[in-house]
Amino acid sequence: MSILFNPPKAGPASALFFPMSQLVPESGIGQALADARLIAVLVIDEAESAVPLAEALLRGGVTAMELTLRTPAAFAAAAAIRAACPDMRLGLGTILSTDQIAPALAAGAEFGVSPGVNPEIIRRAAEAGLPFGPGVMTPTDVDVAIREGCRLLKFFPAESAGGLAHLKNIAAPFAHLGPKFVPLGGIHLGNLKTWLDSDLVAAVGGSWIAPREAIQARDWQRIEADAREAMAVAK
DSSP: OOOOOSOOTTOGGGSSOOOTTSOOTTSHHHHHHHHHOEEEEEOOSOGGGHHHHHHHHHHTTOOEEEEESOSTTHHHHHHHHHHHOTTSEEEEEOOOSGGGHHHHHHTTOSEEEOSSOOHHHHHHHHHHTOOEEOEEOSHHHHHHHHHTTOOEEEETTTTTTTHHHHHHHHHGGGGGGOOEEEEOSSOOHHHHHHHHTSTTBSOEEESTTSOHHHHHTTOHHHHHHHHHHHHHHHO
16 A cells, blocks of 8 residues: 655645545545434344434434444344435444455445554455444554554543543654544543543443443433433533
8 A cells, every 4th residue: 555645735634545435534434424423332232222222322413423333233233224224324343354345235324433453444445335443542553554544543542541642642743644632431421521622522332321231231211311412522
């Protein structure tokens, strides 16, 4: 992959030449995630819960999700959401293997994410046409991710890694390249606005919006209420 350090006049987003399929802030899905403000991070144990869950989130104003590939039901749940809830921006997370990319696309994923930076997965995702946002925690992570074409990055684990102060430090050397971040890990209603007020942050992800136990209990009313409460802060 060639990298050109002679940016055209288009600005920071054009500072390097990258595969257009990577997850970047100015892409259609990148802009949609920024407009969403919140990304619900989900673990679904039963595919039958997928559509009622997505509908509850949408009623509460949450229009984007990262459905993690941590259960056998995940791909079927994603496909059900894609078919029944076209207004939900569907991403699949915890992509740890190149073998998961094709099934993710087949299930209707609009983007994929991982907890760390794996260049092989990023490149395979680009080849397949799946916009991909790797997880970063260090300047080296950010450097590798940007060189692979990714500039909308998952900052994980956000709070235990050092919070917003740490993100500012690791992002500073790359500011001219225009990266944006989606922090996850340790974020809640009490600190949500602080994160969203940062110019570095495109959107915030969190599992507190729809915790696994609430999904297992099929407590859609609680999930809708939690989503609505979070969106009241985010907007």
